[in-house]
Amino acid sequence: MSPGSGPHTAERRGRPRDSGTDSAIIETVLRLMEEGATIGALSIERIARETGVGKATVYRRWSGKDALLVDVMKSLEETAPPLKGESVRNDLVSCLEFARRRGLAKRSSAVLRNVLGQIHSNPGLWGQYQETVIATRREAMHEVLRRGVHTGEIRPGVDLDLLSDLFTGPLLARAVLRPDGSLEEGLQEGLSEQIVDTVLAGVAPPPVAGG
Amino acid sequence: MSPGSGPHTAERRGRPRDSGTDSAIIETVLRLMEEGATIGALSIERIARETGVGKATVYRRWSGKDALLVDVMKSLEETAPPLKGESVRNDLVSCLEFARRRGLAKRSSAVLRNVLGQIHSNPGLWGQYQETVIATRREAMHEVLRRGVHTGEIRPGVDLDLLSDLFTGPLLARAVLRPDGSLEEGLQEGLSEQIVDTVLAGVAPPPVAGG
Numbered sequence: 427m428s429p430g431s432g433p434h435t436a437e438r439r440g441r442p443r444d445s446g447t448d449s450a451i452i453e454t455v456l457r458l459m460e461e462g463a464t465i466g467a468l469s470i471e472r473i474a475r476e477t478g479v480g481k482a483t484v485y486r487r488w489s490g491k492d493a494l495l496v497d498v499m500k501s502l503e504e505t506a507p508p509l510k511g512e513s514v515r516n517d518l519v520s521c522l523e524f525a526r527r528r529g530l531a532k533r534s535s536a537v538l539r540n541v542l543g544q545i546h547s548n549p550g551l552w553g554q555y556q557e558t559v560i561a562t563r564r565e566a567m568h569e570v571l572r573r574g575v576h577t578g579e580i581r582p583g584v585d586l587d588l589l590s591d592l593f594t595g596p597l598l599a600r601a602v603l604r605p606d607g608s609l610e611e612g613l614q615e616g617l618s619e620q621i622v623d624t625v626l627a628g629v630a631p632p633p634v635a636g637g
Numbered sequence: 638m639s640p641g642s643g644p645h646t647a648e649r650r651g652r653p654r655d656s657g658t659d660s661a662i663i664e665t666v667l668r669l670m671e672e673g674a675t676i677g678a679l680s681i682e683r684i685a686r687e688t689g690v691g692k693a694t695v696y697r698r699w700s701g702k703d704a705l706l707v708d709v710m711k712s713l714e715e716t717a718p719p720l721k722g723e724s725v726r727n728d729l730v731s732c733l734e735f736a737r738r739r740g741l742a743k744r745s746s747a748v749l750r751n752v753l754g755q756i757h758s759n760p761g762l763w764g765q766y767q768e769t770v771i772a773t774r775r776e777a778m779h780e781v782l783r784r785g786v787h788t789g790e791i792r793p794g795v796d797l798d799l800l801s802d803l804f805t806g807p808l809l810a811r812a813v814l815r816p817d818g819s820l821e822e823g824l825q826e827g828l829s830e831q832i833v834d835t836v837l838a839g840v841a842p843p844p845v846a847g848g
Contacts, residue, residue, distance in 0.1 A: 462756075464675065464677055464754050466675055466677060466678050467677050467678065539753050539754060539756075540754075542750050542753065542754075542813070543675050543750060543751075543753075543754040545673075545750075584835075585831065588807065588828070588831060588832070588835070589835075591806070591807035591810040591811065592803065592806070592807050592832070592835060592836070594806070594810060595802070595803070595805070595806020595807040595808075595809060595810045596799060596802035596803055596806040597806075598806055598809055598810050598813065599802040599805060599806040599809050600802065602753070602809065602813060617799070620796065620799060621799070621803070624795075624799070624800075624803065624836070624839045624840060625803070625835070625836070625839055626839070627838070627839035627840070628835045628836055628837070628838035628839025628840070629835060629838075629839070
């Protein structure tokens with residue numbers, strides 16, 4: 427074994443995997459993606475070199491770039507802050523603010539772009555992105571929307587799938603179609619509130635006559 | 638700019654460029670992208686081989702892959718059908734239906750994914766995509782929205798930029814985040830109408846008291 431090929435070549439057997447090295451490799455991929463690299467164009471060799479480890483060290487952990495991308499995706503997962511559960515309107519604003527801050531992060535959008543670029547060569551990757559990232563957020567929002575129907579803030583019979591796209595779509599449009607910072611402009615401070623209030627106004631129950 | 642201007646050396650020598658070859662090369666790129674290739678991973682050599690021409694034939698027309706991608710983008714441009722101009726609501730539905738059919742086309746979404754993947758290596762490409770594809774559609778919708786404010790279907794003071802994201806965002810969410818055909822399900826037949834009616838209800842002027 428050549429000297430300098432990494433701290434664990436000699437001590438691998440019987441020892442737990444060094445999670446510091448895992449994180450260092452994932453960090454390298456995130457940095458390179460942020461700088462504009464696509465996972466398709468990155469070689470394991472370059473990833474290893476930029477991390478300062480040997481190629482074998484990477485291959486011992488991941489079978490290839492797609493498997494590595496899955497862990498890169500997971501590394502970005504933050505737990506959404508708990509919702510207050512008082513007003514449906516305010517909880518929706520919190521969901522959108524969480525999504526907006528996420529969309530602001532260069533890392534998340536670089537990962538999204540990379541996943542979208544790799545879908546065709548690995549449809550399973552898309553499934554994992556759905557499960558890891560999208561499904562969880564979607565379910566959190568659906569729960570708030572069901573509560574809104576229950577409390578009477580949203581009229582019954584509204585398609586909740588469409589409703590959640592109405593809330594998140596504008597943020598996505600700004601993140602994907604105008605990647606020039608339209609989510610961060612000072613002007614956009616009240617963006618989430620504006621979206622929630624406009625959409626909620628359209629799905630409120632009709633005013634009760636008489637009163 | 639001269640009509641039909643583009644990256645052609647052949648014209649300078651007084652020979653009309655063979656537009657059949659241009660289209661054949663563009664068609665090859667579209668087909669390969671539809672099959673899942675990214676422009677970053679495609680070589681000019683492979684593009685030439687699959688078209689049945691020499692590499693030099695491609696390079697005589699385009700300086701490289703990014704320049705070629707610009708013409709691939711342009712080749713997809715369809716003219717939007719003229720709007721009837723009777724009801725703002727119906728014109729908005731037409732705008733959305735046009736966008737929905739576009740999103741259904743595998744070719745458009747393959748090109749969008751490719752452009753998104755190439756932004757970092759060529760920010761100018763994004764500018765061209767904006768000008769060629771996005772700005773035109775956005776302006777068409779803004780015109781309808783301004784008319785809606787004028788006719789009283791939309792209350793004055795609503796942020797038209799946000800409003801157009803509210804209309805197009807849900808389609809984008811379905812095209813980008815659920816590339817499993819959620820734009821084509823039979824169930825989605827009334828999707829554009831549903832989006833337009835929900836959002837319009839939220840931005841209608843308040844009912845006049847008394848009446």
